[in-house]
Amino acid sequence: MGGTPAGPVCQDDHDFALWEKRVDALMVLCGNTGLFTVDGLRRALEDMGEEAFETMSYYERWIAAINQNLLESGTYSIEELGARMEEVARRGPTYGEAQDG
Amino acid sequence: MADRVRVKTMMPPGHVRTPTYLRGKEGVIERTLGRFKNPEQLAYGLPADEKPLYRVRFTMGEVWGDQAECPTDTLDAEIYAHWLERL
Amino acid sequence: MPHDHLSPSGHPYRKDDDHPLTYWQTMEIAVRELLVEKGVLTPAQITAQIETMDARSPANGAAVVARAWVDPDFKARLLQDASAASREMGFDIGPLHLIAVENTKEIHNLIVCTLCSCYPRNLLGLPPDWYKTRAYRSRAVREPRKVLEEFGLSLSKETQIRVHDSTADMRYIVLPARPDGTDNLSEADLAALVTRDSMIGTGLPKQP
Structure with missing residues (x-):
């Protein structure tokens, strides 16, 4: 990204949402366990390509990259993830209702 | 390692920590940082060799040529030894 | 469900609980629960890590x-x-x-x-x-x-x-x-x- 033309720097900021803080914590803790490294996270982020940078938020990209690494390390299967995501979505229409199983 | 170095111009695919905009640019070693695990292996979950890491200082004139905002301003970046050639 | 907008350490966070659940939030919940069930992490570790980061400023x-x-x-x-x-x-x-x-x-x-x-x-x-x-x-x-x-x-x-x-x-x-x-x-x-x-x-x- 260094050196490519770009517009003004938007200086808006936001407080982090709980789900974003949880994603951040998952990355740090998974790194500590040795399941994957921050370089594994970065590699997955880069492989998601330019479109993801434009269409997904920072921590959306992070959870996608964390998941990619955990699938690669065999921590859980795609089937387990898919089934769990369906179950979570059935709990309720908001994060507040779905966040605890 | 000589004081003056050039960043290799190679452009392999995959995860590397050498910015594209510094490939082929010449700078001086600002300080040595010790040995760190090679991110090009860590990124793929592989056992990683430890590589010497250097902080290299470039002038903006070297990096951006005529386009530099102020050619005597400088830019420091950390570059692993296997990306550097002695001059 | 608790709906206060303070994390355990008392720092405010963005009010997101009432917005429609997104795909990526669903993934976060699922990944977190699978990591706990597989014995990789505990809920207490996750809470403690959030508090540690909140304390850094x-x-x-x-x-x-x-x-x-x-x-x-x-x-x-x-x-x-x-x-x-x-x-x-x-x-x-x-x-x-x-x-x-x-x-x-x-x-x-x-x-x-x-x-x-x-x-x-x-x-x-x-x-x-x-x-x-x-x-x-x-x-x-x-x-x-x-x-x-x-x-x-x-x-x-x-x-x-x-x-x-x-x-x-x-x-x-x-x-x-x-x-x-x-x-x-x-x-x-x-x-x-x-x-x-x-x-x-x-x-x-x-x-x-």
């Missing part, structure tokens, strides 16, 4: 800077090894490899990470959104003077700019120059002048 860096302003020996140690100097002040910065770069009348330092969003997070907390933008990451290395002007900082041509691209294992903090007219201030009063942006290089300390 620019005030920690400001305390380090103010100490360096009043204690020349500490300043020398900070410039020699900023990780050790931060730990000496009692800050838990984990495995962070920190380098402090000093602003003087002749030199102004600016920190960026063009490859991702590397930041001295274990001392200063999470980076501001703008630090992670394409615009900042692209332009800080190419036209730092224009970027600094957007942040309200106009530097003369006599001041040399040193941009630091955090490309690998080090993280950087700017040691700003102590403002004039602060000889009589206490260390705590000095720390209150040190802004987050002054430690990234996109700002200067406040004037007393």
Whole structure:
């Protein structure tokens, strides 16, 4: 990204949402366990390509990259993830209702 | 390692920590940082060799040529030894 | 469901609980639960990590800077090894490899990470959104003077700019120059002048 033309720097900021803080914590803790490294996270982020940078938020990209690494390390299967995501979505229409199983 | 170095111009695919905009640019070693695990292996979950890491200082004139905002301003970046050639 | 908007450590977070659940939030919940069920992590670890990050803030860096302003020996140690100097002040910065770069009348330092969003997070907390933008990451290395002007900082041509691209294992903090007219201030009063942006290089300390 260094050196490519770009517009003004938007200086808006936001407080982090709980789900974003949880994603951040998952990355740090998974790194500590040795399941994957921050370089594994970065590699997955880069492989998601330019479109993801434009269409997904920072921590959306992070959870996608964390998941990619955990699938690669065999921590859980795609089937387990898919089934769990369906179950979570059935709990309720908001994060507040779905966040605890 | 000589004081003056050039960043290799190679452009392999995959995860590397050498910015594209510094490939082929010449700078001086600002300080040595010790040995760190090679991110090009860590990124793929592989056992990683430890590589010497250097902080290299470039002038903006070297990096951006005529386009530099102020050619005597400088830019420091950390570059692993296997990306550097002695001059 | 509890609906207060404070994390366990009391820091406010964005009100997102009432918005429709997104695909990626669903993934976060699922991944977190699978990690707990597989015995990789415990809920307590996750909560503790969030609290640890919430406790890190620019005030920690400001305390380090103010100490360096009043204690020349500490300043020398900070410039020699900023990780050790931060730990000496009692800050838990984990495995962070920190380098402090000093602003003087002749030199102004600016920190960026063009490859991702590397930041001295274990001392200063999470980076501001703008630090992670394409615009900042692209332009800080190419036209730092224009970027600094957007942040309200106009530097003369006599001041040399040193941009630091955090490309690998080090993280950087700017040691700003102590403002004039602060000889009589206490260390705590000095720390209150040190802004987050002054430690990234996109700002200067406040004037007393």
